[in-house]
Amino acid sequence: MSNEINFVIDGVEVTGKPGQTILEACDEAGIYIPRLCRHPELTPRGSCRLCTVLVNGRPQAACTQPITEGMIVESETEELNENRRNIIDMLFVEGNHFCMFCERSGNCELQALGYRFGILAPKYDYFYPKREIDATHPDIFIDRNRCILCGRCVEASRTVDGKGVFEFVGRGPERKIAINAEQFLKDTNLKITDKAADVCPVGAIIKKRTAFTTPIGKRKYDKKPIGSDIEEKRKKD
Amino acid sequence: MAKPKIATAALTSCFGCHMSVLDIDERILELIEIIDFDKSPINDIKKFTGQCAIGLIEGGCGNEENVHVLQEFRKHCDILIALGDCAIMGDIPAMRNNIPLKECLDEAYLNGPSVHNPEKIIPNDKEIPLCLDRVYPCSEIVKIDYSLPGCPPNAEIIWQALVAILNNKPLDLPYEIIKYD
Incomplete structure (x- = not known):
């Protein structure tokens, strides 16, 4: 069996390895596909659907779809980017995302995607849902106002930490992150060194006493859009 | 030809966005070369003198007065810009949006730890604008033409947006000046 798989994305020929997903192969080739729930060290879930691309004309999540020889992938189309923008808009209005006092602001992946897509304001009306905060743990707090239900903490706690501190409960608009304890986060075996405390793309799970250490202007996405580290790989070649 | 007019207002907010308008520094001199300020807290003109650009x-x-002012602005302004996160999404004042109004008033006037109110009066004079059940983003009350995010928006985004709009150009704002915080 060949150790190379060739496919085309947006007219660019890419060579990947067997077993790679579209997203992984494109990352290596320096082509950025927007994504939110995907974390490079965790099993992809395909839950946010931001990375949806057209594979031979059919929509597929690039983070879960393996590459195959000769596939034609479209990503940077007007329609797909419009869909992505809509997903970002909806995530903003479905939660309570107060960037101005959020500890993650400037390093937040949701916010960074808003910036990358040049979103000045969501096009939908805000929900202002009532969500719960749990700050009982000595080192970590969870603020569900900012949660986008990406599932990274669930996955990290289960597979990396081997604990299962977080889990989804409820369906539809009632869906939320629950914790594996009678009541409070302090009653779980979550530790500050756990992967689960480290992977939140937004400000929902924050380590205490780490906020606002980087001045405005030097934060991760202040000057460069999210994905530019990947895109720079291609420019160098 | 008369210069186009700009009107400004602060509704439920902290005035920080107006401070940011002044933050365009000496460019305000350039600005008043091409526009006149109409009704605005900057010049303290209380009433519209005519149609504004x-x-x-x-x-x-x-509160109800905010709604009235906003509707007046929509009537008198060709282009209406939501300036800053409060106008766009309610921002800090909207933190009360999922708490019943009565609970908010009770906390502010009766139960708060620093409250001294022996007669237990919650202000209800008819001169005081009536609080709404929640804080509404401007776009839920009237049509908004442009939104400039930020808390406050930086002077650069305000300047570049005004220059583009006054010159009938599309907003082509650089990455670094679009911020939500």
């Missing part, structure tokens, strides 16, 4: 709205609608 641009209305800048800071703040969301937290």
Whole structure:
């Protein structure tokens, strides 16, 4: 069996390895596909659907779809980017995302995607849902106002930490992150060194006493859009 | 030809966005070469003197007077800009949006730890604008033409947006000046 798989994305020929997903192969080739729930060290879930691309004309999540020889992938189309923008808009209005006092602001992946897509304001009306905060743990707090239900903490706690501190409960608009304890986060075996405390793309799970250490202007996405580290790989070649 | 007019207002907000308008520094001299300020807290003109080209709205609608002012602005301004996160999404004042109004008033006037109110009066004079059940983003009350995010928006985004709109150009804002915080 060949150790190379060739496919085309947006007219660019890419060579990947067997077993790679579209997203992984494109990352290596320096082509950025927007994504939110995907974390490079965790099993992809395909839950946010931001990375949806057209594979031979059919929509597929690039983070879960393996590459195959000769596939034609479209990503940077007007329609797909419009869909992505809509997903970002909806995530903003479905939660309570107060960037101005959020500890993650400037390093937040949701916010960074808003910036990358040049979103000045969501096009939908805000929900202002009532969500719960749990700050009982000595080192970590969870603020569900900012949660986008990406599932990274669930996955990290289960597979990396081997604990299962977080889990989804409820369906539809009632869906939320629950914790594996009678009541409070302090009653779980979550530790500050756990992967689960480290992977939140937004400000929902924050380590205490780490906020606002980087001045405005030097934060991760202040000057460069999210994905530019990947895109720079291609420019160098 | 008369210069186009700009009107501004602050609704439920902290006035920070207006401070940011002044933050364009000496460019304000350039600005008043091409526009006149109409009704605005900057010049303390209380009433519209005529139709304005641009209305800048800071703040969301937290009481009935805010709604009235916003509707007046929509009537008198060709282009209405939601300036800052309060106007766009309610921002800090909207933190009360999922708490019943009565609970908010009770906490502010009766139960708060620093409250001294022996007669237990919650202000209800008819001169005081009535609080709405929640804080409404401007776009839920009237049509908004442009939104400039930020808390406050930086002077650069305000300047570049005004220059583009006054010159009938599309907003082509650089990455670094679009911020939500």
